[in-house]
Amino acid sequence: QKEVEQNSGPLSVPEGAIASLNCTYSDRGSQSFFWYRQYSGKSPELIMFIYSNGDKEDGRFTAQLNKASQYVSLLIRDSQPSDSATYLCAAYPPYFGNEKLTFGTGTRLTIIP
Amino acid sequence: DTAVSQTPKYLVTQMGNDKSIKCEQNLGHDTMYWYKQDSKKFLKIMFSYNNKELIINETVPNRFSPKSPDKAHLNLHINSLELGDSAVYFCASSQEMGLASDTQYFGPGTRLTVL
Numbered sequence: 001q002k003e004v005e006q007n008s009g010p011l012s013v014p015e016g017a018i019a020s021l022n023c024t025y026s027d028r029g030s031q032s033f034f035w036y037r038q039y040s041g042k043s044p045e046l047i048m049f050i051y052s053n054g055d056k057e058d059g060r061f062t063a064q065l066n067k068a069s070q071y072v073s074l075l076i077r078d079s080q081p082s083d084s085a086t087y088l089c090a091a092y093p094p095y096f097g098n099e100k101l102t103f104g105t106g107t108r109l110t111i112i113p
Numbered sequence: 114d115t116a117v118s119q120t121p122k123y124l125v126t127q128m129g130n131d132k133s134i135k136c137e138q139n140l141g142h143d144t145m146y147w148y149k150q151d152s153k154k155f156l157k158i159m160f161s162y163n164n165k166e167l168i169i170n171e172t173v174p175n176r177f178s179p180k181s182p183d184k185a186h187l188n189l190h191i192n193s194l195e196l197g198d199s200a201v202y203f204c205a206s207s208q209e210m211g212l213a214s215d216t217q218y219f220g221p222g223t224r225l226t227v228l
Contacts, residue, residue: 032213043203043219044156051213086154092213099210100146100169101217103156 003027004091006104015113019076023089023104026070030091033072034101035063038086047074047087079111116140117220119204125226126194133190134223136204144168144210145187146217147179148203156203162187163210194227201225 003026013019032051036044050056050063062075090101117138147159161169162181176192204220
């Protein structure tokens with residue numbers, strides 16, 4: 001069973017600090033990884049994706065990928081109360097006939113004012 | 114303006130009934146999906162369609178039948194509803210499945226409650 005694992009949390013971080021969200025995956029064939037944010041009662045919205053080893057930055061968000069360790073992370077700098085949400089990590093192993101996102105169970109993040 | 118829309122937003126029904134959920138996307142995408150999110154917030158794919166063709170059919174009871182009349186629409190019909198079908202159902206679309214950068218955009222969800 002191909003899986004994506006995340007710590008369910010809750011993860012509490014003071015406002016202004018760096019929030020670090022982690023994700024591991026079991027399928028070495030996974031080529032790209034997506035981070036979605038989901039507010040309670042809302043739909044998942046894309047934050048960013050990464051498919052090359054290393055870091056990718058977008059504003060206050062940095063995704064990190066280490067394919068050798070099968071590890072993906074999302075850093076949120078200068079955390080704001082509006083960042084409080086559940087963060088979903090997803091892996092995309094686009095094998096022919098199996099082009100689907102596999103989601104982790106999500107990490108609930110709470111930013112404390 | 115809405116990119117991916119679903120109707121209805123809420124659906125409350127009795128066990129044994131049949132119901133449908135509709136999804137439409139105006140992004141010009143080729144691929145559409147149905148996901149189920151359970152009470153523990155786990156999001157799992159049910160079906161995907163690429164250009165009206167069924168591509169992925171996960172282990173879903175055959176009481177669930179998707180239908181894609183055209184690239185912009187994907188509907189989900191559920192027969193003989195059971196208590197365990199209660200969940201939030203999300204429709205999503207993406208430009209072209211198979212690309213590593215293919216990004217999925219989600220609709221607002223349909224909260225189904227079976228009594």
